Amino acid sequence: MFMRMLLRQAYYILQEVGRSLKHNSLLNFAAVGTTAISLLVLGVGLLLVINTNQIARTVESNIEIMVFLKEDVSQKEAMAMEPLLKSVSGVKEAEFIPREEGLASLEGWMGQGTDIRDTLGDKNPLPDAYKIKTRDPQEVDAAAAKIGRLPGVEKVRYEQEVVNKLFKLNNWVRIIGLTVIVLLGICAVFLIATTTRLTLFARRREISIMKYVGATDWFVRWPFLLEGIILGCVGALLAVGILYFSYGMLTAKLQETIPFLPLVSGGGQLLLIFEGLLAGGVVLGAIGSTISVRKYLSV
């Protein structure tokens, strides 16, 4: 008996949802539109942040310290320095580059047609060197200074300016990006709350009549809640769809023109954003309708 009542109630509630979706098409369109636009803007913000993060991380991890050894250090002695270099705090890798290899890579870098060995004769002007990578780009400065004071080291070279600037820039991108995302999130909540309030204002009469004929609060609330969830979900799907296709096209174009740009494409991070937006749409729709309906329930 109780079960049958419950099923009946569910059926009537679904009927109300269907009816309202069909009859309030303009307001529903507005609700879906606001949700879609809010989430779209939020999604664009998120994509920008994860991409700048990715680019910054790639550039940062490529920062190396070149350590040139003194002329009078023999190759054997030079190779023996590896543990010492690795013991410097912050150093992750130390790759020995003998002078022959340095010359070869210089040759390769200058390209064919230049006969560098002929010009130089038998003499190799390059010193033995080490290529150092640090664990954290922030440690480059300190590590380079320490290595420079080691015996046998002639010169230390790294893109100090680049490192510092990039580091600052990246920090700012993160701070601004996060602020923008938080602000956009708040805007989205307000926009959606306003739209649901509008919807409910248009239907306050219906709610009061429901209450007058003895509907329980939940009987009134359920249709609005379900509707909110459905509209939020549709809005989010729209936003995700637009983001997915336009981002895919944009990254494809960008990879063509700037192939070395390390953009985020496919995989976990994107999926996470899209799932997050979908969940966000559902939650926003549910919360928006529940909060707004409360005001009209006190009849």
Next chain:
Amino acid sequence: MISFFNVSKIYPNGVRALQEVSLQIDKGEFVFIVGPSGAGKSTIVKLIFREELPTKGQIYIGGRSVIRMKSGEVPALRRRIGMVFQDFRLLPDRTVFENVAFAMKVICAGRSEITERVPQVLKLVGLGKRMDDYPPQLSGGEQQRAAIARALVNSPSIMIADEPTGNLDIDTSWEIMDCFQEISKRGTTVIIATHAKEIVDAMRQRVVALNCGEIVRDEHRGVYANAT
């Protein structure tokens, strides 16, 4: 059936709507509540319906205190009371049938019950042929009869109307009153707040007269105002 004990109501804006009102309405009675606007008629209706709570005093309906009732129990109370308003309060985008069926769906009645009971009630109020029309297509009197059908469909033991003829002409008002009388004959308690003097005078039912929030007269087979 309905008892008011020293009920006072002061609205948050300071208006003293009722002062020390005591009133007893028995099962099956037909009661007019009359008085000038602002006398407190609507407040009495709202208190019975528990749309408002009194500032002071006690109200019992069917032996239960309305004041001590939890908000979760209010729907059950309202299902035993049929409510009719001056402005009908029908849903304009639903047919007459759907408007009445709505009240049954709210209490989770079965579909076969609905298809049986709704036409029955609509026939009773004389709308048997207009079930599939929308409220805006009906005249004022027909709309009010649809609203009465909605109030009646769950067989309430109390029927309350707040100025049910306020928007209707005198002939139509009589039709509506006939409806209420018919309902009353079936044993339902009927309470009507009104200032339709002619009707009250002609029907000679119990009249509770209010003025400035106080009961100034309560007589059986009464009239709207004493000849003075």
